[in-house]
Amino acid sequence: MSRVWLLLVGAFAALSFAIVLLVLVPRALLMRVEASPGLMPYTTSELQGREVYIANGCVYCHSQQVRDPAFTSDVERGWGSRATVPGDYVYDRPHLLGTSRTGPDLINVGQRLPDRNWQLIHLYDPRALNAWSIMPGFPFLFTEKAPNAVRPGDVVVVIPGPRAPRGRVVVAKPEAVALTDYLLSLKRNAPVPTSATARERTAGPLAGGMSQHDGTARPAP
Amino acid sequence: MTHSQLAGEAEITSATTGAHEHGPTDLEIRLHADASSRLPVLVCYGAAMVWLVVGSLFGELASLKLHWPDLLSRDAWLTFGRIRTAHLNTVNYGWGSLAMIGTSLWLMPRLVHAELRRARLAALGAVLWNVGLVLGVGGILGGVSDGMEWLEMNRWFADPWLVVGGGMIGLALFSTVAARKAEHLYVSVWYIMSAFLWFPMLFLLGNWPSWSGVESGAVNWLFAHNVLGFWLTAVSVGVAYYFIPKVLGRPIYSYQLSILGFWSFAFFYALNGMHHLVGGPLPTWMITTSITASVLMFIPVVATAINLHMTVVGRFGSLRYSPTLRFVVLGAMGYTAVSLQGSFTALREVNRVTHFTHWTIAHSHVGVYGFVTFIMFGAMYYVLPRLVGHEWPSASLIRWHFGLVLAGIAIYVVALTWAGVAQGLALLDPKLPFQISVERTHWGLVGRSLGGLLMTTGHVVFAWHYWLMLRGRQPARARPPFHEARPILYTEAATEAAAAYRKESAVGAARSER
Numbered sequence: 001m002s003r004v005w006l007l008l009v010g011a012f013a014a015l016s017f018a019i020v021l022l023v024l025v026p027r028a029l030l031m032r033v034e035a036s037p038g039l040m041p042y043t044t045s046e047l048q049g050r051e052v053y054i055a056n057g058c059v060y061c062h063s064q065q066v067r068d069p070a071f072t073s074d075v076e077r078g079w080g081s082r083a084t085v086p087g088d089y090v091y092d093r094p095h096l097l098g099t100s101r102t103g104p105d106l107i108n109v110g111q112r113l114p115d116r117n118w119q120l121i122h123l124y125d126p127r128a129l130n131a132w133s134i135m136p137g138f139p140f141l142f143t144e145k146a147p148n149a150v151r152p153g154d155v156v157v158v159i160p161g162p163r164a165p166r167g168r169v170v171v172a173k174p175e176a177v178a179l180t181d182y183l184l185s186l187k188r189n190a191p192v193p194t195s196a197t198a199r200e201r202t203a204g205p206l207a208g209g210m211s212q213h214d215g216t217a218r219p220a221p
Numbered sequence: 222m223t224h225s226q227l228a229g230e231a232e233i234t235s236a237t238t239g240a241h242e243h244g245p246t247d248l249e250i251r252l253h254a255d256a257s258s259r260l261p262v263l264v265c266y267g268a269a270m271v272w273l274v275v276g277s278l279f280g281e282l283a284s285l286k287l288h289w290p291d292l293l294s295r296d297a298w299l300t301f302g303r304i305r306t307a308h309l310n311t312v313n314y315g316w317g318s319l320a321m322i323g324t325s326l327w328l329m330p331r332l333v334h335a336e337l338r339r340a341r342l343a344a345l346g347a348v349l350w351n352v353g354l355v356l357g358v359g360g361i362l363g364g365v366s367d368g369m370e371w372l373e374m375n376r377w378f379a380d381p382w383l384v385v386g387g388g389m390i391g392l393a394l395f396s397t398v399a400a401r402k403a404e405h406l407y408v409s410v411w412y413i414m415s416a417f418l419w420f421p422m423l424f425l426l427g428n429w430p431s432w433s434g435v436e437s438g439a440v441n442w443l444f445a446h447n448v449l450g451f452w453l454t455a456v457s458v459g460v461a462y463y464f465i466p467k468v469l470g471r472p473i474y475s476y477q478l479s480i481l482g483f484w485s486f487a488f489f490y491a492l493n494g495m496h497h498l499v500g501g502p503l504p505t506w507m508i509t510t511s512i513t514a515s516v517l518m519f520i521p522v523v524a525t526a527i528n529l530h531m532t533v534v535g536r537f538g539s540l541r542y543s544p545t546l547r548f549v550v551l552g553a554m555g556y557t558a559v560s561l562q563g564s565f566t567a568l569r570e571v572n573r574v575t576h577f578t579h580w581t582i583a584h585s586h587v588g589v590y591g592f593v594t595f596i597m598f599g600a601m602y603y604v605l606p607r608l609v610g611h612e613w614p615s616a617s618l619i620r621w622h623f624g625l626v627l628a629g630i631a632i633y634v635v636a637l638t639w640a641g642v643a644q645g646l647a648l649l650d651p652k653l654p655f656q657i658s659v660e661r662t663h664w665g666l667v668g669r670s671l672g673g674l675l676m677t678t679g680h681v682v683f684a685w686h687y688w689l690m691l692r693g694r695q696p697a698r699a700r701p702p703f704h705e706a707r708p709i710l711y712t713e714a715a716t717e718a719a720a721a722y723r724k725e726s727a728v729g730a731a732r733s734e735r
Binding site for chain 2: 003063
């Protein structure tokens with residue numbers, strides 16, 4: 001080759017084709033997707049918690065997606081009763097689908113582990129609850145106070161077992177409370193309508209291959 | 222000898238050893254080219270070395286935390302999620318990108334027989350790029366992240382520095398090509414020029430603040446996979462296409478294969494990204510498109526592999542004499558390996574085991590380390606003596622560097638791949654509690670930390686050697702560290718190349734003394 005313009009036009013065309021096919025066409029098709037039944041926009045506190053989730057990189061170990069039960073054991077493992085669909089994510093900006101399961105999937109953690117106190121203890125020190133866990137604790141989302149310094153309104157977290165700080169009381173900072181609000185809001189388990197037109201609204205048109213996403217788990221092969 | 226070999230030979234002859242009947246000799250062209258790019262290349266390489274060491278330390282700490290979770294967990298900026306992200310951004314946008322930019326700035330004037338245009342602008346661009354990186358990585362450690370993998374650096378206060386700085390560097394490269402005196406564009410030019418077009422397109426697309434829901438997932442992985450493909454891979458393959466024939470004094474195996482390899486690479490790689498979301502909540506046709514394109518990657522990968530490896534076949538002995546060749550040839554093998562592994566991993570049946578596991582991290586290190594980083598090490602060993610005018614001071618430091626990083630990446634990949642498979646099989650079996658998938662990875666994660674420690678040590682050795690080189694306190698040598706009196710390539714071409722090398726380094730040394 002000896003023509004620079006030919007090279008650059010070709011290179012531009014290759015990437016532009018991919019952008020049209022995998023970004024612009026899906027954007028046009030998914031523009032009409034509606035929120036899944038019962039899904040509400042995040043509250044202010046949940047959104048703040050989502051920022052804490054992003055800031056501390058939770059996404060690098062936790063996914064937020066349930067895959068097709070015909071293909072994986074996500075449903076049998078109890079991470080959801082159906083595969084998630086585009087309508088489950090309409091309020092997510094940016095997405096937090098994740099690519100790692102060093103920790104378990106969290107898209108329905110609000111339903112699986114709805115106890116706020118459990119969540120706060122687990123954020124402060126995961127190994128106070130599960131000795132085998134390799135999740136880091138997030139003690140910087142909490143303050144440790146002398147017992148007589150606790151004021152009314154403080155969210156006191158009682159850490160069980162020998163790993164509790166001695167003679168100190170653990171109080172959740174607003175960030176920890178917001179993060180817990182966000183985690184408890186993660187519930188994408190409501191049945192998705194199964195009629196073709198209704199499914200199109202949440203799964204998007206041309207969502208071929210998503211017909212099994214009706215919530216029925218198949219037995220493992 | 223086939224026509225293709227002749228074509229390739231003509232090409233390499235004009236690019237390396239041939240003498241013109243009129244005008245400057247090739248040696249003079251190379252000396253002028255190297256002198257013109259000296260400042261920006263040294264700025265890029267110097268910064269790249271710092272990011273290499275800093276990024277390795279982040280990576281090692283993140284690795285330790287996965288089997289020692291209470292290590293340094295009390296401070297927010299040292300939490301795993303921030304350190305891991307700082308590692309990715311420093312090694313990719315700091316080490317890898319700056320080493321590639323430096324090498325591209327050095328290579329392009331040589332390839333097109335023109336002095337680097339706007340060299341000082343390019344040097345300033347590299348400085349701005351680093352300002353953006355410091356702000357972006359500082360932001361990540363401080364808890365400011367845009368939230369998408371590979372795109373975490375803040376799009377308002379960090380990324381614009383990279384856009385402006387990268388734009389200045391791109392301007393220097395494009396105006397150098399526009400002022401070219403060589404008619405033919407060698408295959409390295411195709412890859413490098415395209416990469417400098419693709420990366421800004423991708424960076425703007427990925428950081429455009431209008432994506433939400435699953436489409437932001439699609440944009441995320443179109444970007445992230447193509448940063449690997451259209452930036453790191455494209456430049457590194459271009460660099461390998463230069464150094465392998467250059468150091469061996471032998472033409473590239475086939476011109477036709479390099480054309481096939483390049484254009485199939487461009488059209489298939491672009492579509493690969495959605496294989497990071499196999500089984501995810503995107504329309505299935507998108508994911509199927511990417512799986513298909515991933516399998517089609519066999520075509521460019523095999524074409525490029527044949528081309529690069531067949532150029533070396535019969536000359537493996539020469540790896541002993543050239544650290545550049547050693548790193549670049551191993552890097553090219555890394556490219557073949559990581560690409561075939563990637564096509565295989567995209568298949569649904571494989572992906573249901575490996576998705577979401579440490580396998581992916583091992584795979585990405587075969588690519589970004591075993592391939593890209595190795596090629597950049599090789600390039601730096603070749604380029605730097607020609608910029609500072611004297612040879613690397615120590616053969617044993619080069620041996621230590623090579624041995625440590627090779628052992629390190631081997632242990633890293635074996636340990637983590639094994640951990641990934643064990644984890645994936647445990648995750649797929651719903652009868653096993655999640656705990657099992659964590660516990661089974663323990664020794665693999667420990668092994669990864671050991672491999673990472675060796676790699677980091679190798680980087681410190683390399684950085685130290687680099688520093689000794691820049692200080693230049695050792696006596697000027699007439700011969701490179703691995704030069705032997707009777708090289709294995711005892712041919713006319715090798716003798717000529719050795720003579721040219723001596724002349725070149727003598728002129729370079731004389732220039733640096735002035």
